[in-house]
Amino acid sequence: MAINRKELVSRHNPILTQIRTQSPLSVGNGNFAYTADITGMQTLYGEYKQVLPLCTMAQWGWHTKPVSKERYAYALEDVEMTEYPWKDRKVYYAKEKKAGNEEVYDWVRQNPHKCNLARIALKKGKKEIEAGQISNIYQELHLYEGLLESCFCLDGVPCQVKTVCCGEEDTLAFWIESESLAEDLTVEFAFPYGSPDISASNWEAEEAHTSEIVEQTEEKVVWKRTLDRDIYYVTLFLEKARVEQEAKHRFSLVPTNPLKSDRQSNKQLDKSLNKQSNQQQLAFRVRFEREDAFRKRKTLEDKKSVQQVFDEAAQHWKAFWEKGGVVDLHRSRDARAMELERRIVLSQYLLAIQSAGNMPPQETGLTCNSWYGKAHLEMYLWHEAYLPLFQHTELLERSLSWYLEHLPQAKENAARNGYRGARWPKMVAESGIDCPSPIATLLIWQQPHIIYMLELAYQDGKDRAFLEKYYMVVKESADFMADLAVYNEEKAVYELLAPVIPVQENHAPMDTKNPAFELEYWNLGLRLAAKWAERLQKEEDSKEWKKIAKQMAPMAVGDGCYLAHENCPETYTTFAKDHPSMLCAYGLIDSGRIQRNIMKNSLKKVVENWDYPSLWGWDFAVMAMTAVRLGEPEYAIELLLMDTFKNRYVESGNNFQEGRPDLPLYLPGNGSLLLAIALMTAGYPESGPLVGFPKNGQWEVEFENIHPFPC
Numbered sequence: 154m155a156i157n158r159k160e161l162v163s164r165h166n167p168i169l170t171q172i173r174t175q176s177p178l179s180v181g182n183g184n185f186a187y188t189a190d191i192t193g194m195q196t197l198y199g200e201y202k203q204v205l206p207l208c209t210m211a212q213w214g215w216h217t218k219p220v221s222k223e224r225y226a227y228a229l230e231d232v233e234m235t236e237y238p239w240k241d242r243k244v245y246y247a248k249e250k251k252a253g254n255e256e257v258y259d260w261v262r263q264n265p266h267k268c269n270l271a272r273i274a275l276k277k278g279k280k281e282i283e284a285g286q287i288s289n290i291y292q293e294l295h296l297y298e299g300l301l302e303s304c305f306c307l308d309g310v311p312c313q314v315k316t317v318c319c320g321e322e323d324t325l326a327f328w329i330e331s332e333s334l335a336e337d338l339t340v341e342f343a344f345p346y347g348s349p350d351i352s353a354s355n356w357e358a359e360e361a362h363t364s365e366i367v368e369q370t371e372e373k374v375v376w377k378r379t380l381d382r383d384i385y386y387v388t389l390f391l392e393k394a395r396v397e398q399e400a401k402h403r404f405s406l407v408p409t410n411p412l413k414s415d416r417q418s419n420k421q422l423d424k425s426l427n428k429q430s431n432q433q434q435l436a437f438r439v440r441f442e443r444e445d446a447f448r449k450r451k452t453l454e455d456k457k458s459v460q461q462v463f464d465e466a467a468q469h470w471k472a473f474w475e476k477g478g479v480v481d482l483h484r485s486r487d488a489r490a491m492e493l494e495r496r497i498v499l500s501q502y503l504l505a506i507q508s509a510g511n512m513p514p515q516e517t518g519l520t521c522n523s524w525y526g527k528a529h530l531e532m533y534l535w536h537e538a539y540l541p542l543f544q545h546t547e548l549l550e551r552s553l554s555w556y557l558e559h560l561p562q563a564k565e566n567a568a569r570n571g572y573r574g575a576r577w578p579k580m581v582a583e584s585g586i587d588c589p590s591p592i593a594t595l596l597i598w599q600q601p602h603i604i605y606m607l608e609l610a611y612q613d614g615k616d617r618a619f620l621e622k623y624y625m626v627v628k629e630s631a632d633f634m635a636d637l638a639v640y641n642e643e644k645a646v647y648e649l650l651a652p653v654i655p656v657q658e659n660h661a662p663m664d665t666k667n668p669a670f671e672l673e674y675w676n677l678g679l680r681l682a683a684k685w686a687e688r689l690q691k692e693e694d695s696k697e698w699k700k701i702a703k704q705m706a707p708m709a710v711g712d713g714c715y716l717a718h719e720n721c722p723e724t725y726t727t728f729a730k731d732h733p734s735m736l737c738a739y740g741l742i743d744s745g746r747i748q749r750n751i752m753k754n755s756l757k758k759v760v761e762n763w764d765y766p767s768l769w770g771w772d773f774a775v776m777a778m779t780a781v782r783l784g785e786p787e788y789a790i791e792l793l794l795m796d797t798f799k800n801r802y803v804e805s806g807n808n809f810q811e812g813r814p815d816l817p818l819y820l821p822g823n824g825s826l827l828l829a830i831a832l833m834t835a836g837y838p839e840s841g842p843l844v845g846f847p848k849n850g851q852w853e854v855e856f857e858n859i860h861p862f863p864c
Contacts, residue, residue, distance in 0.1 A: 156481045156857055158474050162297045164483070165498040167804050169292040172197065172284055174204040175817075176805040178294045179520060180301055180316055181506030182469070183548065185211045185323035185441065186519035187273075191290050193303030193314035194327070194340070196275040196282050205817040206352035208269040210519040211323055212510040213443045215526070215583060216268040216347030216380045220260060225382070231257045232589045237652040237663065240639055244570040244652070247589035248662075262589050265582045267515070267526025268347035268380065269354040270441050271387060273325070275314075277307065278337040279405055294805075296502050299470035300463070307333060311432075318506075319462050320469025324440040326462035334433040340406040341399070342389070342439075347380050351815055353522040364402045376404075386447040388440045390455075408435050438462050473505060478543030478859035480834055487851040489794055497830055499806025500823035501543070508536040508820055509548040512555040512583055518820050520807075527580050527588060531599035531656075535771045535821035535828070538606050541613040542831040544858045549610055556603050556626050559585030567633050574632030577603065595654040595662045597637065598671050598734075601678030604630055605742070608681045612863050620688055631682035631698050634675055638701050646706040649675065656734035657717050668718040669708045673738040673746065676705040677864065707746065708738060714755040725758045730767040733759040733775070740778035741828070743837065743864050753783050765797050770808040770822020773800045774829040781832050781845040789845050793829055830859075837862040 167178055172191050179188040187209050190197040195207040219225045233254040234245035250258045275282055289306040301316040312331040318324070331338055344364045345354035355361075361381070368375035374396045376387040389396065393410045436459040442450065480497050482490040507518025513528040514536050533552075540549040556563075556577075562585040563575035578587035579596045587594060607623050638647040648667050654660060655668030679702035683695035709719040715735040717724040724735070735755055739747045756779050777793035780786070794800075800822070803809045808822030833845020834856040842861075846852040 156479055156855055158479055159297050161479060161481050161483070161494075162474050162498055163295070165495045166296055167294045167499070167806065169804060170290050172200065172287070172290070173804060174201045175809050176803040176807070177201060177205055177207060178292065178301055178805055179503075179506055180299060180318040180325070180466075181519060182318055182320050182323070183505060183507075183509035183551065184213070184511055185318060186506050187316070187318060187325050188520050189301060189303070189316055191287065191292055191303060192275055192282075192305060192312070193292065193301050193316045194274050195272045197284055197287075198272055198274060199281075200284050202352060203814065206269075206354070206521045207272070208353055208519075208521050209271045209273065209325075209441070210267060210353065210521075211270060211441060211443075212512055212514075212519070213446075213583070214268050214270050214385065214441075215265040216383050217265040218263075218347065218349075219381055226264070227257045227260050229261060229586055229589070232261055233257075239570075239650065239652065242571065246570075246594040246652070247587070248591055248594055250589075250591075258589050263349040263525050265383075265526075265584075266347060266349040267353050267522050268383075269345055269352065270378075270385065271439075272341070272343040272345070272354075273327075273439065274341050274343070275307075275312075275329075276339045276341045276405065277333070279339055279341075279399065282307065296498065297470060297474055299466045307331070307338070312338075313432075315463075317463050317466040319465050321465065322440065323442065324438055324462055326438040326459045326466075327436065328459065328463075329435045330432045332433055334408050334435050339408075340435070340437075342376075342387070342396075342404045342406065344376070344378055344387075344402040347383070349522065349525040351522050351817070353526065359401050362402070364404075366396075366398075369396070374404075384444040386442050386444065388442070390438045390440075390457075390459075392436070394435065394437065406435075406437065408433070473545075476858070477501075477545045478831070479857055480830055480859070481855040482852070484853035484855075485851060486853075487790075489790065490852065493790070493794060496802050496806065496823075496826055499802070500826050503806050503823055504536065504539075504820065504827070505548065508824065509540070509545075509551060511551050513537075513552050513581075514820065516816065516820060517818055520818060523816050524580065527582050529580055529593075530577050530602065531579050531596055532821045533599065534602045534606060535824045537824065538602075538609060539824055539827035539831060541606075541609040542835070542860045542862070543827065544613055544860065546610045546613040546615070549606065553603075553607065553610065553623065555585075557623065560626060560629060562586060564629060567636075572633055573636040574634070575626075575629035576600065576633045577630065592654055592658050595652055596656075596658075597649070597653055598656050598668075598674060600630060600634055601674045603627075604678045604681050604685075605674075608684070608863060613860060617688075620685060624685060624689055624691075627682050627685045628694055631679055634679060634682075635697050635701050638675065638705070640704075641706070644706070645704065647701045647704050648706045655718055656737065657728070657730075657732045659728060659731050660717065660721065664720050666719040667706050667709060669715055669735040670737040672705055672708055673742065673744040676702045676744045676746065677742050708735065710751060713751060714758050715751055725762045729759075729762045730764045732769065732772055733763060736775050736779045739782055740775045743782065749783060752779065756780065756783065760792070766799070768797075768799050770799055770810075770819045771825035774822075774825035777829045777845075778832050781829075782837070786833070786845050787847045787849075789829075789833065790847070793826065832862055835859040835861040838864065 232247040233251040235248045292303045303314045315328040346358040348355040363379045374389045482494040508514040513533040517523040567576035579593035580588040652662035679698040686695035709716040777789040780789035807818040836844045
């Protein structure tokens with residue numbers, strides 16, 4: 154019997170009855186997101202700012218702050234590099250902030266940064282609304298329809314706000330109902346300057362940017378936003394309302410004759426929202442576009458109604474939920490089942506709106522600005538690798554194309570130190586250029602991600618055309634991996650040598666030799682690349698890859714456990730912090746070279762000795778996946794749902810990071826959870842299904858449209 158998907162999804166609609174600054178709710182489409190407070194808008198901006206700022210963000214929404222009036226930008230080549238010995242030559246990385254070069258280092262690291270496109274908020278008498286004015290709160294995010302419904306009283310007067318984001322374009326629609334609309338309730342549009350901080354907003358630099366109305370009619374207002382050389386447009390479509398400028402970057406939408414529900418258009422809107430009322434109503438939509446998209450669209454007639462945006466959002470989300478993988482646990486008797494099901498459903502929603510865009514996402518997606526809004530490519534897998542396993546490869550393909558487009562920059566990155574192929578950096582903006590960092594430039598485990606994820610996508614029903622389209626990405630990525638591996642004639646193995654910082658980032662680059670997960674990922678990645686070559690009859694390309702994969706050095710062992718790397722006998726004592734990366738070598742992948750008894754000892758040591766506050770959200774999924782492959786499903790569930798500092802999921806479904814104002818949420822936690830669920834339900838080669846759930850009569854698990862892991 155097919156799973157009732159609407160019922161499954163809807164039973165986990167987030168519902169808030171009080172202000173929860175840890176858990177604002179968002180609407181979006183993968184390339185654009187709007188995060189709202191309890192009013193369904195960004196009314197209580199100040200209340201939320203210190204915990205989780207309310208932003209309107211797009212994948213394309215970048216800002217570069219000029220160096221000075223005389224110079225617009227620095228380049229990576231302007232950063233003073235750190236020299237390291239490697240093999241028989243010197244290599245150079247933008248790792249350390251050198252004396253006299255601090256300004257350059259910081260500027261290149263922080264620019265470009267994502268920017269907050271606008272604040273859209275309710276105002277009362279054109280004044281800020283405070284939390285004390287709001288009572289009788291009931292807010293529900295209808296996941297199946299992508300509709301945020303917010304009910305509350307403002308100074309004792311009932312208000313209702315409905316908020317959606319169009320699935321196909323960066324357009325928001327709002328529907329507001331309140332008697333206060335006939336008095337002094339307005340909507341403010343406020344535009345900040347760009348900032349690299351977590352809020353992506355600088356509200357003080359009023360003279361540094363412009364908010365110019367370039368078109369105004371009874372039906373629409375168009376703002377041209379200019380932040381130095383960065384330009385975007387905001388188009389407000391309105392009816393029976395006017396726009397008044399309150400300050401240089403603040404504008405009010407004032408109802409002139411608030412719509413009533415006896416109008417035919419609003420009868421239709423009310424019907425679609427299951428609402429009948431005689432209250433005053435205001436409906437409008439607002440579209441955000443970068444300059445090139447605005448210019449292309451400008452000649453096209455746009456008669457779309459607010460009703461159509463609501464309808465398109467509902468259609469978009471119905472299609473999403475009905476197509477991909479789902480897991481139903483509601484018949485289970487284990488007390489943990491419904492919390493696990495809640496996390497699965499909400500993680501799917503959050504990742505679809507925050508991480509499924511046209512380039513790899515930042516850790517906080519489009520909610521707010523982590524690390525200046527730049528993507529960390531080593532997290533790409535944790536954000537999006539679940540997509541082809543859940544049969545949503547069409548969403549993954551949006552960002553796969555980014556790798557194809559930025560292959561030239563990756564080749565330049567490799568050539569900078571004399572390597573063949575394409576080296577994918579860790580920390581990038583949309584340009585794909587490497588970023589100075591005390592850690593980022595020396596990480597390598599992001600390198601095989603693209604090969605592994607392309608293979609996952611191929612396994613989800615892709616054809617030869619897909620292989621041909623992405624083969625050069627695979628080839629150039631594998632060529633760099635082959636060139637980085639150094640042959641040890643004495644041991645007859647290929648090694649990964651210093652300078653390198655492993656997955657577990659608390660190791661010095663010159664101390665690290667043969668990091669555990671990287672060895673197995675190199676082995677698997679090169680073998681997968683060889684498969685791609687053979688499928689396309691390009692066997693000549695694969696000879697070196699297969700040779701190196703076959704002779705990769707084994708993971709180092711000490712006291713019956715796998716070590717973080719060959720020079721780290723203190724793995725489970727001094728270095729028992731950050732990511733327990735040796736577990737990735739069996740939990741995430743299986744290269745076929747792991748000794749199960751040693752991995753079992755390693756998992757036990759991690760659980761007993763690790764510093765839990767130093768873990769990250771995806772580490773719990775890795776521990777759980779390792780337990781699954783070791784045949785311990787009860788242990789896997791215990792680890793996946795461990796109640797500890799970094800593994801808590803708030804009402805919104807976000808993996809909230811307590812005490813981290815610079816990183817209030819962590820989407821790789823959500824993505825890794827879905828990877829673990831794919832392993833637990835569909836399994837892996839020769840495991841059979843439901844390998845991750847105990848056969849104790851307490852779990853009844855149904856799942857649909859989830860592929861097993863390919864290895």
